[in-house]
Amino acid sequence: xxxxxxxxxxxxxxxxxxxxxxxxxxxxxxxxxxxxxxxxxxxxxxxxxxxxxxxxxxxxxxxxxxxxxxxxxxxxxxxxxxxxxxxxxxxxxxxxxxxxxxxxxxxxxxxxxxxxxxxxxxxxxxxxxxxxxxxxxxxxxxxxxxxxxxxxxxxxxxxxxxxxxxxxxxxxxxxxxxxxxxxxxxxxxxxxxxxxxxxxxxxxxxxxxxxxxxxxxxxxxxxxxxxxxxxxxxxxxxxxxxxxxxxxxxxxxxxxxxxxxxxxxxxxxxxxxxxxxxxxxxxxxxxxxxxxxxxxxxxxxxxxxxxxxxxxxxxxxxxxxxxxxxxxxxxxxxxxxxxxxxxxxxxxxxxxxxxxxxxxxxxxxxxxxxxxxxxxxxxxxxxxxxxxxxxxxxxxxxxxxxxxxxxxxxxxxxxxxxxxxxxxxxxxxxxxxxxxxxxxxxxxxxxxxxxxxxxxxxxxxxxxxxxxxxxxxxxxxxxxxxxxxxxxxxxxxxxxxxxxxxxxxxxxxxxxx
Numbered sequence: 001x002x003x004x005x006x007x008x009x010x011x012x013x014x015x016x017x018x019x020x021x022x023x024x025x026x027x028x029x030x031x032x033x034x035x036x037x038x039x040x041x042x043x044x045x046x047x048x049x050x051x052x053x054x055x056x057x058x059x060x061x062x063x064x065x066x067x068x069x070x071x072x073x074x075x076x077x078x079x080x081x082x083x084x085x086x087x088x089x090x091x092x093x094x095x096x097x098x099x100x101x102x103x104x105x106x107x108x109x110x111x112x113x114x115x116x117x118x119x120x121x122x123x124x125x126x127x128x129x130x131x132x133x134x135x136x137x138x139x140x141x142x143x144x145x146x147x148x149x150x151x152x153x154x155x156x157x158x159x160x161x162x163x164x165x166x167x168x169x170x171x172x173x174x175x176x177x178x179x180x181x182x183x184x185x186x187x188x189x190x191x192x193x194x195x196x197x198x199x200x201x202x203x204x205x206x207x208x209x210x211x212x213x214x215x216x217x218x219x220x221x222x223x224x225x226x227x228x229x230x231x232x233x234x235x236x237x238x239x240x241x242x243x244x245x246x247x248x249x250x251x252x253x254x255x256x257x258x259x260x261x262x263x264x265x266x267x268x269x270x271x272x273x274x275x276x277x278x279x280x281x282x283x284x285x286x287x288x289x290x291x292x293x294x295x296x297x298x299x300x301x302x303x304x305x306x307x308x309x310x311x312x313x314x315x316x317x318x319x320x321x322x323x324x325x326x327x328x329x330x331x332x333x334x335x336x337x338x339x340x341x342x343x344x345x346x347x348x349x350x351x352x353x354x355x356x357x358x359x360x361x362x363x364x365x366x367x368x369x370x371x372x373x374x375x376x377x378x379x380x381x382x383x384x385x386x387x388x389x390x391x392x393x394x395x396x397x398x399x400x401x402x403x404x405x406x407x408x409x410x411x412x413x414x415x416x417x418x419x420x421x422x423x424x425x426x427x428x429x430x431x432x433x434x435x436x437x438x439x440x441x442x443x444x445x446x447x448x449x450x451x452x453x454x455x456x457x458x459x460x461x462x463x464x465x466x467x468x469x470x471x472x473x474x475x476x477x478x479x480x481x482x483x484x485x486x487x488x489x490x491x492x493x494x495x496x497x498x499x500x501x502x503x504x505x506x507x508x509x510x511x512x513x
Contacts, residue, residue: 149182153493161489162186165481166363168353169197170474173398174490177406177469183395189350189477191365202336202347202393203475204375206453208462209390210305211401214251214437215409216312216323221247222414225315228436235314236307239284245294247311250304251436252425256292259301263288266383274369274377277341280310283383298430302387309386320386332403337392340374340381347393350477352376352457365478368457376457388455397462398473405438405449405464406471419449444488446495454479461487468495 154174162170169187183199220226228248233241242256249255260266266286270278287303309320316323321339329337336347352375353365369377381389392400403409410418422433422440433440441448443463450463461483462473472491474483 149180150493154182155184157489158184159186161486167476167478167481168365170476171201171394173394173473175398175471202349202391204455204458205390205392206388206455208451208453209388211404211451212324213305213308213386217308218410218414249294250308252421253300254298255294255304257301257303258288258291260286261302270379274379276379278383298425298428305387306385334396337396340389340391345373349375353478355478355480394473394475398471401450401462402464402471
């Protein structure tokens with residue numbers, strides 16, 4: 001359902017589970033007892049170099065190979081960053097460069113993780129045609145007047161890839177730091193009603209939601225109301241946490257806490273009443289009691305961000321949804337993004353579909369649940385909480401990830417810590433470089449920061465390429481095919497090929513939780 005092995009499709013390393021079967025629980029939130037100071041949005045953009053990401057990938061490889069599923073104990077403290085990693089983390093802020101026609105590399109298609117089992121309420125919709133729906137009156141792609149945008153080529157490639165991957169519908173936004181943008185849509189938002197997908201259609205963001213939760217936590221750290229190495233147990237006594245567990249270990253998935261969505265026992269109650277509202281305590285009951293201690297290995301787990309959502313409420317006295325709205329969405333003008341189940345929808349949403357095998361090697365689509373104001377349905381979204389409750393259009397998803405990964409939301413010092421932390425998680429067995437609420441990968445030889453997300457019926461990816469000044473968000477209404485493959489193909493059109501630095505991995509896996 002929601003963040004299970006979320007992230008892009010499996011393939012190289014199995015993808016951690018953001019979009020997995022159950023999403024995290026969203027706590028109802030208590031009435032505000034104090035008004036949190038509004039955090040400033042709009043700082044100097046920080047450009048993270050390809051060298052930093054490549055350094056993280058290569059520098060931690062040797063140690064990471066020794067950490068096999070926890071078979072080798074690793075000290076709780078992360079290794080000291082050195083070489084390229086240290087250079088990346090200490091790099092001074094710079095204005096993001098606009099894409100240059102001769103700088104760039106061809107993104108390699110990203111492997112997609114094997115579909116994850118997720119709770120699914122009995123499908124109310126019948127299977128759809130054995131081939132991906134044609135882009136019925138699909139809206140014309142939108143390109144900004146400034147500069148040269150290859151709109152026709154991008155739309156043609158989007159249509160071709162959506163059909164090739166057998167995806168019901170997709171919406172894409174590409175933003176350039178120089179002000180240009182391209183919006184495109186393909187396929188159907190509702191197969192039964194033949195509603196075309198548009199650039200104004202919203203989707204469940206699934207694990208991309210974690211970036212919003214992480215941003216609020218990191219702003220609280222900047223304000224001195226939390227610290228990264230602060231023990232969490234005293235602040236959330238009702239969860240009986242390990243006294244050594246810290247805020248940092250929740251942010252980067254080194255807490256050792258298993259993912260409640262991986263507990264098969266949660267499926268039945270989630271499906272029994274898809275319209276039920278789950279609390280964090282209900283969801284927490286499905287976190288297995290036996291697990292490794294904090295700081296010993298990396299396990300992608302929605303449980304971490306469920307707790308972070310509760311931590312925001314405990315520290316501020318306000319629900320996470322209110323903090324995200326006041327600190328992030330409103331200041332950034334993200335008018336088509338919202339926290340599901342606690343806020344009214346800001347845009348018309350898509351129906352989510354399961355991709356099922358059909359005769360002759362074709363596929364058919366089955367509706368996950370009837371059209372709803374909460375995508376895919378309320379029980380799984382509220383069970384996800386801070387791990388997967390956001391919804392948005394592709395445009396606002398792209399605008400958000402550029403602000404978050406580009407330095408408009410957090411200070412340069414915090415941004416450096418975010419990415420530097422990825423070296424430590426690789427050393428603890430992470431399948432992909434995962435920092436403090438952010439994935440740091442290379443996409444076709446280009447440094448890329450962002451997150452992926454997957455729910456039952458939805459799978460998405462949003463990446464900011466700082467050295468190229470380009471952001472891309474690809475949102476789809478299915479949970480199996482990896483949208484990173486679409487992103488890679490579209491980037492080939494806007495980024496000319498460029499050789500990778502010598503000695504760097506040819507194509508780092510883009511699989512992500």
